[in-house]
Amino acid sequence: MEGCKGLTKGWPEQVLTMQSNWIGKSYGAEVDFQVKGKDESIRVFTTRPDTLYGATFMVLAPEHPLTFVLSRGTEQAELVDDFIKNVKREDKISRTSEKGEKEGVFTGAYVVNPLNGEDIPVWSANFVLMDYGTGAIMSVPAHDQRDLDFARKYGLTVRVVIEPPEDSLDALTMTEAFSVDGTMVCSDSFDGLFGNEARRKVCDYLEKKKLGKPTVNYRLRDWGVSRQRYWGTPIPIVHCDDCGLIPVPENQLPVKLPLDVELGDRGRSPLTTLAEFIETECPKCNKPARRETDTLDTFVCSSWYFYRYTSPHNNRAAFDKYDADYWMPVDQYIGGIEHAILHLLYSRFFHLVFEDMGLVKSDEPFSNLLTQGMVIKDGAKMSKSKGNVVDPEEIIETHGADTARLFILFAAPPIKDLEWSSQGVEGCSRFLKRVWRIFEDFVEEIKTAKSVSEDYEAGAKELRELRRMAHVTIRRVTEDIQIRMQFNTAIAAIMELVNHLYSFRDEWTSLKEKSDEARAVLREAFDILILLLSPFAPHIAEEMWSRLGYEMSLGFVSWPVFNEVLTQTEEMLIVVQVNGKVRHRIMVPTSADEEAVKARVLDDPKIREQTKDKEVRKIIVVPGKLVNIVAK
């Protein structure tokens, strides 16, 4: 929970919320209730100690040991036995579903409310869970909906001890519990206290009287890490008849998964019948013993596999601290949103344990997380288990790997879910052909061109514009890939560059300035195009690159860098609005200041026409973007 705070910059809020909910930290109090007539007390957990005076009964989980114990010797004993038996028969899912009917039985016992000394009956009911809190609750029907439902069903007392502001509740008729903060009433000296203060005061009192104490509870459940299946890391434990469970000593690790097994459909792991795997010696007494045949949940391995990447050649340890400290944390982690809780939470737990052990020094394993959306096919998440996967091989065969890759990346940004459709494959293939054709048109012309000299200033407008486009495209593509992770818009930017090259081709024929420098500008544009395209369509890019005479593969060429100066225009477009409506667009020199732009706008005949019968009240100038004239 602490770590979540530090991740807010790099992780999607949604994932952090899901993890927080899963951990489910809640503050409250544990309170002891003395069992009437016995030397025994029952501890309950409550988040609402301020409602303690309204506790009119107590409910134990059917699995709670006292459910059975307390009912012995009372006339309820038989009913309780039946009840426990029935609940155990019920399956877990329907029992823990909110919709399930609340069933319960009186145990025959009473406890004493520690604050007002009142005797209250102890019940057992299916809606109380043994594995949360203490497995026992104090029921305050007036202020908890579940308790109210239960009280109404079994005719139990309802008592209002929290009043809403400017309203009052009727314990006899209320059907909706008042479960938010309010003012304490019918609570002796605590009357009049509100919300957090009320809870704190009650806690203080309980603590002082040794009746209870403030507590923190978590919803997080235990994680059973063993699986009765073959594929998984063997659990390094030996069962010895004399010594019990003995861990395999370090010098015998790792226990390897035997590969010569027959995988059948017998419904159980082949390890359980493989004598050569099972039969071993006890590491302690050397007598014959048996290996554990359960394997570890695959989440165990996925919780730390990335540390191994930091020291892949180390054969003495899983990873080396020096290497791990150098590489970790992972700068950018990409995974499906479906791993938001389990995998990503377990990895964080492992990391925290490694940190405690002094094996790593970073706080968190993954600094930045991108959760890619799911691909939907036929209304369901595309997955191997559902069998609704689309094999990219089909597109690769018909259109090639470059088209397949480009198409997938162009379809939608990675964070979004995507309804699969192959509509548009054609267009991506067409785009690559367009790239190839324009390249073919110019390759002879630019093959021998040198690079643009530092101090070159193109005379022709077309050449200047081409350079500008090329450098702007570097910026757009770089930002889209590196910062925004939006590959579809990166590809769109490249498409725009290619479209520009096509219109440039028509101008090139009539261009007078076909000097070496002009050819150098053209070559620069193609160099840039190829480099920007290379992550999306590596094969065609590599081919063009080598046809230009480069010998080094693109994989070793550094990413292009744009020149800020070259991305600037001499003129800029200013949108002119009158009362918020776009009326005109004008070009002004980039260097023009606010006053100059204002003057230019007011002088424009079209704008004068628009404002002639009106009084200009205000003029808003957004530098480099627009002017809005407010007139009445």
Added chain:
RNA sequence: GCCGGGAUGGUGGAAUUGGCAUACACACAAGACUUAAAAUCUUGCCCUCGAAAGAGGUUGCGGGUUCGAGUCCCGCUCCCGGCACCA
């Protein structure tokens, strides 16, 4: 029920900090080239009025803030994901 995300043309989507809504594509239609087809190229392509210039409207629905809202605020509808008797 609670938490989170979303809704933009016929379709996928763009709009980066509140500043030209519909970039880039797909599909479709018309035309050019062709004996013909494919490929390619050109043009059109949110809605209404208009021959056009242009005018008005439009980002699920209803309000609000603002000179200005797809973007911010309030209320709703629908869809998706997570959690679901957690005391």
